[in-house]
Amino acid sequence: MSPQRTVARRAPGKLFVAGEYAVVEPGNPAILVAVNRYVTVTVSEPGAPGGVSLSSDLLPRTAHCRWRDGRLGGAQPQDGQLLRDGLAHVAAAVETVTLLLAERGLPAPALDVSVASGLHDNGTKFGLGSSGAVTVATVDAVAAFCGLDLSRDARYRLAMLATAGIEAKASGGDLAASTWGGWLAYQAPDRTAVLDLARRSGVEKALREPWPGFAVRRLPPPEGLSLEVGWTGTPASTSSLVSGLHRRTWRGTASHQRFLQTTNDFVRASIDALEQGNREDLLRQIRRARQELARLDETVGLGIFTTELTALCDAAEAVGGAAKPSGAGGGDCGIALLDAEVSQDIAHVQKRWTTAGVRPLPIRPAMEGNEE
Template identity: 60%
Template sequence: MTGRRTVVRHAPGKLFIAGEYAVLEPGHPAILVAVDRQISVTVSAAEGADAVIDSDLCPGETHLGRGDGGLTGLGADDERQARAGLTHVVSAIDVIEALLAERELTVPPLHLSIRSGLHHDGTKIGLGSSGAVTVAVVDAVAAYCGIDLSPDARFRLAMLATARLAPQSSGGDLAASVWGGWIAYQAPDRTAVLDMARRSGIAETLRAPWPGFGLRRLPPPRRLVLEVGWTGRPASSTSLAGRLGAGDWRGSPSQRNFLARSDECVGASIRALGQGDDDELLRRIRDARRMLADLDGEAHLGIFTPELTALCDTAESFGGAAKPSGAGGGDCGIALLDAGAEKEIAQLREGWGAAGVLPLPVHVQPAKPTQGSAS
């Protein structure tokens, strides 16, 4: 291991285009894009602690020590670690440490500097900051320790780090951060993957097939532009998804119906992208909005806030298609419109502003090189 050079890695955020909630179930597809805002992680040598983390989202430094259960805060930094939202960072480091331990190697003392472009004045805006920081930390720490990760290995390590904390998380944000561009994604069975890691170790789990997992690149729409609006309200995807799974939803006729509708909608959207049929894609995005509205009406999750409803209605009034992006309850919404309709796009942004929705200057991050992509 090198252990003494400085390593910098970046990971973009994401937006869901279609397939939210259904993608939580292994093997059910969703469409996501990576965005041109990112998390940056710089790793260098640390002194006085096993890991030192400084983040622009939390003043000062957090000092961590390594114990039997992995990294924990030292003294007052134990509470600070949780308060600063560093659990995903710590889990990512722990996964790399476990991989190295299987090779009878250790992680040297680390100083991590984290900078986020996925927040607005310190508030998350629903672009997958937790997923992006997990991917960036996995990539940076592995590189600092002399490990060159393929995109597939980077995703799998980030998925293991995430599933340890939140096994209900689909990992779609991780996949978008790793591969970039437009992707179709199916989540693995996280329980099976975690069991595999416990039984067989990290290295073997990286090589083994993962039940349910699928990923393919998609072409972008031919003549449509993606507009993004932020409601100004942060939302917890984990909390909303947890509320859906807490009742009698799983395995119910309502869930089976929703999954079937979502799979059909996402599948048709994938075909529309492949065929360059923008009109069909717009119809399917409107279908996706209706499905989320039906789910909201049945499960009372609070997916649609007044701002998200206004975001969607305004876009449709100008000939576009729009929906919440992700779990809803706040965060962002997306709209697709004719890229040549400059007047309508300007009016859309004005309408959003009047409804309390902030138009975000966000674009799709181009796809990364194809080497190591999953199929």
């Protein structure tokens, strides 16, 4: 397949429904849903021969780069700073696809990559998995530009390799949601083993070999329930919160083991409820998820629950729904599952959210993953 001159790909954002924090450990299940806010990545012929330019609508300038031993290096010091900060995931995605090209005897590409994000509000992130979405979209766009025809599984794996090289604790759940779309049951692979496989045997083999712990499958959406999303207006750093948890002596304790066991129990029960169309049990399990995250927060003191997230949850439960922080908490978004047929309850909850400083977002599940 010959390369194309311009390729655009987009990937949806995500929300965690249940299983955050526990999913960081390989093989522990979580439920995610892709949402209809997108990151779009466009790849085109380079403006300068042999060069690579990376840009984003969230950044003030373009990073001009050159290939150096399979890695992207900035042409100027300020370019290098952009590569390390705002464009780190884009650069890692480009580099990972280039490793695969090299194994297939193809040269490192010269290209322009531009990113447009719908997962932010005037530059402030909503907490919808923008890093994951941009990684998935970049992998797909660069691969297609270079003439590679990759399956969804291969695109996810390349995105996971790129992400794990930057954030060792990242579960990759956002990558799965951005790749497959819809409602998903997901288990993270052992990232150390996966990176080691790629280093020892190459990226090509890492795309074909079984990954320990990894599993993903589509789930039916909840019957008779509306997914409502509220944004606290305060961005939170997932990597900082997860890293903070791992720096504490809590890991390996009886409390840690209880958290993993309890989370696995309500996540698997939630999966069963979705597959059986049992909405009352699903609501019960999501309330358990809120309670367990609150217990974790009280035990470890991460600051998962803010005043706004607590108010978001309380408002939903007051009308018989279920709600919780989505993702690491500490800000960003919360989710609620409410009776889809009782519009006055939904309106009442949204009004209470607004009063509490929580912005209702017009977000709905995106049933398809990354696409043109």
